[in-house]
Amino acid sequence: MLRTIEVLIAIIILFGAFMAVTYFAVLPLPRQVAPMNLRRLALTTLESLESNHDLSNAAFETPSDIPDSANWRDLQVALSASLPADVIYNLTVYAVNSSGAVGSNLYKVLGSISNAATLGAASDASSYMVASSDVSFAFTPEKIGEHGTGGTLYILNCSDANGWWITGYTAQSLAEDLYKLLSPYYLETIMVQNTSDLKKLIDGQKITGSANETVQDATIINTFGECVPMPQEYHQGQILENQGYDAGAPSGYGYTRYCYTLGQKTREQNWTWSSIVGYPFYYVSNTVAFQDEQNGWGIYGMRMTNQGGLRAFLQGLDHQQYHYDDAGAISSVGQVTLTQTVINASNYYGIYPSPTQTSTRALSILSGYNLTVGLNVFNSVGNYLPGSIYKHIFSGSSDTTGVFLAIGLTRTPDIRVTTLGLLSYFHPSLFTSGYSVSDTSRLVVLQLGLVGGS
């Protein structure tokens, strides 16, 4: 009998425990188990409404006009139509108080629309900042050459040449990126699509019919790394062999003569010739002219000029008599740092390459060619300059006759360094607008709720 009573007590305890568990372990409603992500839905709805700036137009209505505003009426129609029928909303627009006065509210309600008195069983909200259509936050860059000569940027994008030391990239992909980075700063940016166009350039002829194109004082960027594209006419046996090939040069290095021609043209046209990485003019390339010849490393369509290429270019730049000279001009100096001028430009133009880089082709070419440093991109290491813009000025003259940018970094190239170097040198101004104007932003908050059920 006693045991039966004990069992009954145990059953009562178990039952009590079960009731307690059932009472406290209340499982949530299915809606709460798998809720619709209302926050994301609200954000994406606001983005859709802003796709044609209609949300901005409504948000910047004068508060007194809002009750009769067609923009707000359309906004309400669009909201009601775009949200599922079981989703209710409250959209509120706030003015952002920029006065900073003590005690003033940061946000002030300007207007609100809703299709329900409450926000149902569950709700969430997203906010979105819209800018006035009357205020532009864009910047307008000053164009290089706008107040002087030049202003044309040529980017070598030759389809009939190969690059070297641009591992991981193609010259064409680098050219495309350079175009995006630099074209806003030049009056005219032209892609040199093949070596035939490059030949025109060397001959001082325009490539396009654009009125803004000027060959004189232009900037030329060689995206092919240590290699430079060469038109077929300069090949041995062709019509301009005497300007492109030196039969007296050591075996295999005859095309140093072409680099001399480029130096001459850089001086005559006052070009800014830019080498983006490595040892400048170490190879020349033309996939048709050199289709059966290789550069010493098994790359066909390319020939080596060795260290003579750079020397020949500098001879041409300095109007010296051409002779083959392969005296070394480089040193591997290891880690180098951007100069303060370039770091400042980095902040000004919003381009941020790593401030420390590795240089294995730092140049020492200041003596013998009438070169002066126009800008150091990297701090010098002893007598070696890891990256600099050299100006050629004849002794006794104040005129610059050719500029040479050489970035002697190791591969893989970071074209932002070249971009910053050129921008730091030419220093085009940025004219920003709108930052001093107050009341340019509105905060829009869309709160969504689910109706139906409980």
Next chain:
Amino acid sequence: MVSVVLFIAAMLLFMGLFNQTIQTATVYQQHSALATKTSDLLDNMLLSSGTPVDWGKRRINSTSPTGFGLHDEALAQYQLSPFSLMRLESSAGKPVNYEVGGQTTTYNNVTMNSGEYLLVPHSEVLNYSYASKLLGTNGSYGFSLTLAPTVHVSISIVESLPTLTFSVNVTGTGLPLANSRVIYYLITVSGRDAPNSPVYNIYSGASSTDAGGMVTVSRDDVDVTQKSYALIVSASVSGLSGVGYYSNSLHNSSYVVPLVSNFETGTVNLAHSYGILDDAGQNVTGSESLYYNVTFLPVSDMTRMSLNNGTGGSWVCGNLDASHRVDSVNLDTRNLGVLVVAYSTGASTSGVVVMPWGFSPLGFSVTFGGQPGQQEWVSTDLRQVLVNNIPYQAKLMFWSNEGHKVIT
């Protein structure tokens, strides 16, 4: 003895009851986790462009793309690539088999109605199984992604004679689109005797919907007994826009079918309907020659929809018959728009078909993925997205293939 039996019985009973409570809690946890994963997966699809980022414009093979995503890399978040969407295998449309020269090609079918086609070779679309592998859900989870225009523009004909009159109804997913601005383009096609190709006329007009989202569009200068026609209607209000299409062809026994061939080159085949195989694998036999006139109408912004005669105003003409079933045209891969193909066999036997180039110009929708029916629990989430400035709703249904994982 009685007390022992009673105790054991009570224990078994309460063990079952406790177990049921625990099972319910476990299922709740699983469902809650599934809902979180649904939201994450949907964002993953809509905010990522995939690998390569422009896979929608490239060839697809067994090793490419290597990442799945629908975002247009050149645009802001939740703006999708109109070309990637064209490459999703539709789980709703019935595949179309087309035979030419003894070779049969199967096409993914996202066709909306008769006269508006989007047929892409199966080899050029991404199938559900491959996408699941790329998303890491293969085997464990299933999903169904639906992309449908937020604004639905439906067009019905009220009368053909004496005035060609249409009723246009514009609705959102919630309510009608009241007071929306409506722009319409009516393309009429006049057939001509062989070997001349048909000619187009394009009329346009504007109006606005009433409080119920309705508007009537009419033209009294179109003789529908002699002309086939297609009507494209765009409606917009406060950033919300949609597009609808309606067509009527006088000649339907044979017609031209646009078949996408290559996305990289923008090649579209114009094929005679005689090559379409029925369910028994047979094609229609006949001898009708179709003379066609094809043009591309770039649509840069459907809310300010402009139509012109395509690149340089040059239209392409040709003819197809039972022995010469396929011609091809190349579209500019950068422009979105509508390919309009007018065809005729004679002066009064003409027709018109269209194909969107890009997913959104005609408001097409697609469902991509598995079948959610028979699943233990399906979690759903929703986003508003833009496809070439046309608002769409992206709805993801997501479920676990592992079932309850508890005894029920």
